[in-house]
Amino acid sequence: MSRIVLVTGGGSGLGKAVAARFRAAGDTVVVTGRNAGRLARTAGELDVRPIPCDATDPGQVARLADELGPDLDVVVNTAGGNTDLGVDQGPGLEGVLAAWRANLDANLLSAVLTTTAVLGKLRPGGTIVTVGSIGAEYASTSYGAAKAALAAWTAGLSSEVGPKGLTANLISPGYIAETEFFRGKLTEQRRDALVAATHNGRAGQPRDIAETTYFLASEGARHITGQTLHVNGGAHTTR
Template sequence: MDRIVLVTGGGSGIGRAVAARFRVAGDTVIITGRNADRLTATAAEIDARPIVCDATEPGQVERMADELGTGLDVLVNMAGGNTDLDPPGRPGTPLEQVLAAWRANLDANLLSAVLTTTAVLDRLRPGGSIINVGSIGAEYATTSYGAAKAAVAAWTAGLSSVVGPRGVTANLISPGYIAETDFFRGQLSEQRRAALIEATHDKRAGHPDDVAETAYFLASEGARHITGQTLHVNGGAHTTR
């Protein structure tokens, strides 16, 4: 295939795996991220085009969209992460710290996807796909991260009705525990890791390729009538009816 694919947060982890999957299939792939050195290295390894961009900054997102050109077929909003795992030390009163923590996760996970999608929407061609990435944490939403990912899921369902008449699908992938990433930033204990695996039905950790293959399917001809949906990739750790 020869589509133009944009993967935000494509410099590492799941985003890198998603970008590599589309590139192996022959698509032209653009990856974005904040870390210029990592982004450049990944782009060279998988033969993608890098554009340094912080998806929470409107000016940078506008510039990135201008650099894309006029046509786009697939958008994967992968940028995000749990900002509660950032080093502690936010200034202010306890309530001000709570406000800053919640805003940080909303910015990183919800608003980054909203800004990017809005900026490139007119470039998406009929037959295109928007693929957002949520989390199993949205099913519990007791933290700012879970709430932010739940908001992404709700927004994706509504987005589908907006882009559907244009011939564009919009879906959300909701991963469970995915190993071989830096999501937990070294803060995942072996006991917690074992519990996450035990909660699955297939008794294994997820892999970035599990998400990459799902993203590739959602952008395929075989998924043109799938839109407005959340696809759970978690080995049965959370099930739906």
């Protein structure tokens, strides 16, 4: 049976790969993002429905929820990124505050707002998947803190939605090649170090995250909920 799938940040990178995976299976896919032009190009390429939306803006998120229609089966929160790699927020404590707020907005609050807005649309058997980061395990930065908060929020969300027949999980990627995450600031030496930290000696690919997401939304994963799944080639291991 065809499902209705919402992918935030679906215009490029991991979100685009996730949208492509669900669409290839015959699901109806809606992609959102701030860049309307890029979103439209992705929609044409993948045969998905674009709805421009800044997931950090409550008004735009509310409009997104209205446009989606009454039913939904899968929510995938991939919108985000390390805003520290973008515009310099300025000096002093004001700059620190702005930098932290930017990453919390982009990574944590975008997922919270979107999920809250559409939660009532999810049908029993539905799934919420949110993309975190290996940075949550190591980073003392605002980005790492925001991604760590996502994991805690997901665990709590699972207990809230479980009685409704829904699951909620977080995927924590390591280094993923072929994305714009580093915004051109990844040196060859840093890339080599990230690959060397894995056990299988390779960089992750967007399809690794897409396939894991698709599995978590499958019937075979109905008893997996409230979890953080590390998809990083062993760069971070759990016991």
